[in-house]
Amino acid sequence: MNMKELDFINIIKKQINNKLIGDDCAYLKDLGIVITQDNFVEDVHFKMKWATPYQIGYKAAVVNISDILASGGKPKYLSVGISLPQGIDTNFIRELYKGILAGSYGAEITGGDITGSDKVFISITAIGTTLDRKISSRANAKPGYAVIISGEVGSSADGLNALINGHVKPDSIRAHLEPSLDVEFSNEISGKINTDYAMMDTSDGLADALYKIAEQSNVTIEIDYDKIPHKKDITDKKTILFGAEDYRLVAAVPETFLKNIRHYTKIGKVVARKYNIKFTANGVNYSNYDEIESYNHFGDKL
């Protein structure tokens, strides 16, 4: 038997045979909500020695809120399931919840569960409303659409690298431990757009998001590498393209819609009805996706 996560996901998909799975959130049209859930596990997603309890709580919430924003929903409720080792003290809980509240971006906590465990385990489910919003789908990119991004990528991976290697890079480390979200970008698109559009967050890296949109929309996306926003001191192409957990939003929307968005960077366009990704910058040859190795810890999203 093979223990890889893709095997697991394929088994699960086969068993539940569910069309709701595929986007950052499941869109439950009958209830007018989008829903997402992320597990946040000690020594898999975070290390106690690197992050404060506040930062752990903040990020556990933010990864879910980001999925709601990527779907175009408005974050509304969070359910928080936490399991904690006996050695945890009350101050940890207090700070953890401060972080969760800060990372909830106005969503209200509905309750959840608290139990024991060997390691810190946090599972948060976020619900967003779809009222007065148009919900995105990864399968909605169309030839002629512009491909835009809400902010800089690469900082989080640079920060993780700094933590692993003991480098002093406070801005990047903060980007990794306390990523901010681009609420306005999501609101402006989902609140104003009338056509179908595709949006994802860069939780698994920019290249991964572009690949998934291109594949599920069955289109060719052409990216001008030199347009991708990043900090000046981050120059490694792999970090910029494949670095995960910046939680920026990438969207494919009609060119004519761009006037409705205040802050964005156009990084490319959808050019054809055939699955492919082309990077057009000089000297960069990532035109074949086989070359791409994205950051992928054990465990991908369903």
Place this chain on the structure above:
Amino acid sequence: MNMKELDFINIIKKQINNKLIGDDCAYLKDLGIVITQDNFVEDVHFKMKWATPYQIGYKAAVVNISDILASGGKPKYLSVGISLPQGIDTNFIRELYKGILAGSYGAEITGGDITGSDKVFISITAIGTTLDRKISSRANAKPGYAVIISGEVGSSADGLNALINGHVKPDSIRAHLEPSLDVEFSNEISGKINTDYAMMDTSDGLADALYKIAEQSNVTIEIDYDKIPHKKDITDKKTILFGAEDYRLVAAVPETFLKNIRHYTKIGKVVARKYNIKFTANGVNYSNYDEIESYNHFGDKL
């Protein structure tokens, strides 16, 4: 610092200051849904040597569906977050999901998350609709109401005891590992009642449910111990009163409403507007709740 779970829960309640917390589910009126989440952790809530992967998945789902039924909602969606050690094989996943599907009682899986971990960790969030239903509250019991239960208690605790001590008690063990739910009882009450009512499941034992309803409703509940349904071979009063995880439903409803319910046992009544519980059977003196020790692993519901 004190590490007790009640401290944790009090800190969390203080920080989130949220009126949604207190019932088996949070009732989100604006969305027309009830929501609940339970963590199901290896060596805290189940042991791999006692339960099959199917049974683990079944119970992880059922504990949440039971909360939906206790609220009076109709189970509609499940979000499944699972974290698994590297040693888990694909057959485990297949059987686990079969169990989750069986325990979902018709609710649809929306997706969720799958990640790595040291031990098996399952966090399921269930959503129920409130359409054409009246939702229960623990604070709704009123003097004059009948106190009824949907089925037998004590079997699950008896089964857990058999597993711990290596006794052969297949029926009780099955009641512990694969508890069935009383869907019809919930449907008949929430679908037909016009008045406020209180309902809870016996996830933490019958006495615990009665205590919580009495406390939050600020009423006296009088129970006729001899009426409490249980298997003939289970005679230990502590097992019957305090044994957990049978997932029966206990409700306080107007006497005149009882004609609408096909299968129930009346075990007592609400008698006064003052918080107390009285057990009236001969020779049983549990009139003071201080004597009651309910089953309580580290970790209570929020």
